[in-house]
Amino acid sequence: MLLAAGFVPTLLSLKALKSRALRRGVWFRLDPAARALLDASILYLRRGGRIKSQTLAQALKAVAEKILALTTPIRVLAKAIGTAIARARGVEVDEEKAVALGLQWINTPKMYRGPQAPAMH
Numbered sequence: 001m002l003l004a005a006g007f008v009p010t011l012l013s014l015k016a017l018k019s020r021a022l023r024r025g026v027w028f029r030l031d032p033a034a035r036a037l038l039d040a041s042i043l044y045l046r047r048g049g050r051i052k053s054q055t056l057a058q059a060l061k062a063v064a065e066k067i068l069a070l071t072t073p074i075r076v077l078a079k080a081i082g083t084a085i086a087r088a089r090g091v092e093v094d095e096e097k098a099v100a101l102g103l104q105w106i107n108t109p110k111m112y113r114g115p116q117a118p119a120m121h
Contacts, residue, residue: 009060011045014038017067026070034063078102 007013018038021027027035041051041060051057079095082102086093093101105113 007057007061007064009041009045009051009057009064011042013064014042014045014060017064018042020071021067024071026067029070030063030066034066038063074103074106075099078106081105 018027021030037059041056045051051060078099079102082093082098082100082105085101085105086098
């Protein structure tokens, strides 16, 4: 969701992801398999390897999505969710109202959100 469709796992992008996760304090909130996959891929690319497997690229993309979701500021997520809700309901909102609507949706328990809410995680 947060990444563009053309994610290419290069040494530079994977090292930047790991650095961002460590800097923001979310590295140890990832599951051990995701951390091991990222570390092994960085080591493999550092030694001159190339990632050709589509399955491995998709797995690395999923890890990158998880890291970006954990490190994205809540205001950005709330604005995106609020804008999506307003668009679905056909309402025009400015940035502040979109943030407020998104925060309300994020803070509402899943069982009370209803079926018309957007499917964002």
